[in-house]
Amino acid sequence: MELALNNLPRTIAVELEGGVPSIVLVDQCRLPGELVYLRTSDWRELVDAVKTLAVRGAPAIGVAGAAAVMLAAFEYADGDGFDRLLEEAARAIAAARPTAVNLVWGVNKAREVVFEARQAGASPRETAEALYRLTEDLIAEDETVNRRIGSHGAALLRGLAASGTQVRPLNLLTHCNAGSLATAFYGTALGVVYASAQEGLVNRVYADETRPVNQGARLTVWELAQAGVPVTLQCDNMAASLMEKGQVDAVIVGADRIAANGDAANKIGTLGLAVLANFYGIPFYVAAPMSTIDCSTKSGADIPIEDRDRAEVLPDPIPGVEVRNPAFDVTPYRLITAIVTEEGVWEPAR
Numbered sequence: 181m182e183l184a185l186n187n188l189p190r191t192i193a194v195e196l197e198g199g200v201p202s203i204v205l206v207d208q209c210r211l212p213g214e215l216v217y218l219r220t221s222d223w224r225e226l227v228d229a230v231k232t233l234a235v236r237g238a239p240a241i242g243v244a245g246a247a248a249v250m251l252a253a254f255e256y257a258d259g260d261g262f263d264r265l266l267e268e269a270a271r272a273i274a275a276a277r278p279t280a281v282n283l284v285w286g287v288n289k290a291r292e293v294v295f296e297a298r299q300a301g302a303s304p305r306e307t308a309e310a311l312y313r314l315t316e317d318l319i320a321e322d323e324t325v326n327r328r329i330g331s332h333g334a335a336l337l338r339g340l341a342a343s344g345t346q347v348r349p350l351n352l353l354t355h356c357n358a359g360s361l362a363t364a365f366y367g368t369a370l371g372v373v374y375a376s377a378q379e380g381l382v383n384r385v386y387a388d389e390t391r392p393v394n395q396g397a398r399l400t401v402w403e404l405a406q407a408g409v410p411v412t413l414q415c416d417n418m419a420a421s422l423m424e425k426g427q428v429d430a431v432i433v434g435a436d437r438i439a440a441n442g443d444a445a446n447k448i449g450t451l452g453l454a455v456l457a458n459f460y461g462i463p464f465y466v467a468a469p470m471s472t473i474d475c476s477t478k479s480g481a482d483i484p485i486e487d488r489d490r491a492e493v494l495p496d497p498i499p500g501v502e503v504r505n506p507a508f509d510v511t512p513y514r515l516i517t518a519i520v521t522e523e524g525v526w527e528p529a530r
């Protein structure tokens with residue numbers, strides 16, 4: 181299948197003009213209606229963009245975390261208290277969203293650069309410039325990592341699609357958006373879709389709408405249509421009937437944090453899909469970079485789950501009605517057929 185990946189925007193970019201850095205983001209709150217970019221040189225605005233989901237998806241917020249520390253370093257470079265103010269900003273940035281470990285990972289990458297630069301006697305401005313280079317590197321590396329995840333995933337799907345000497349293109353189901361928009365470019369779960377589609381292994385992708393914020397209905401279907409991958413949108417409660425009809429060959433999703441035992445946190449609703457896939461004997465794949473694996477978290481029970489604003493579920497409160505809005509759930513490792521990373525494929529249950 182001929183894909184049009186050039187139609188996909190770069191989710192996050194960095195620019196330096198006249199010594200002033202800025203971050204340019206696709207504003208994901210405005211998609212699919214309009215493709216507009218947010219530009220900021222203020223780390224606090226970047227933190228707000230992470231909180232409001234203007235930039236979202238674990239790898240993208242990892243890059244945004246490092247970028248926000250970089251913006252703070254430029255802001256504080258010419259005044260007193262550089263190291264203290266920068267660390268205070270780093271803490272605030274790392275706390276913007278709790279579940280995706282990539283955010284803390286990105287902030288820690290920036291902390292390492294600051295530590296090394298300051299130990300080597302770099303000035304605050306030189307340190308800020310080193311952070312700028314880090315941000316550029318993380319953006320480039322993220323695409324490389326995703327393309328590797330894509331080729332490992334395509335190898336898995338090749339086996340699934342092989343039917344005698346023929347290839348039977350697969351129907352895949354995904355949840356939320358683990359696509360190019362959730363990363364610097366290319367995507368994790370959708371990176372596997374792109375790499376596989378280019379080999380003729382994909383017939384169609386079914387995208388769950390992904391209540392309450394509709395990342396599937398707003399972002400995944402837009403992204404796949406832009407790229408030229410056949411896509412069908414369905415409501416979250418339609419997956420079981422699709423599986424029952426035998427129309428799903430594999431489920432593929434991303435992850436926000438994978439614990440040491442292989443339990444994986446991802447967008448709320450992922451667990452239900454994994455249970456269904458298990459019932460129907462359908463392979464359930466998680467695609468994520470190594471930066472999403474958090475070996476300091478023993479199991480899924482230790483993963484902090486973000487609790488978001490009730491208004492996302494019920495915009496107009498009804499007196500006497502309580503609302504739950506956990507943004508993520510945890511799929512136990514025994515329901516995961518394989519975790520696909522840039523380093524290869526891990527079967528957590530084995």
Ligand SMILES: CSC[C@@H](O)[C@@H](O)C(=O)COP(=O)(O)O
Nearest residue numbers: 236237238356358362434435447
């Ligand atoms: C490659 S993105 C993987 C996950 O971050 C993704 O599936 C997801 O759950 C995103 O949630 P979001 O709340 O939109 O940031």
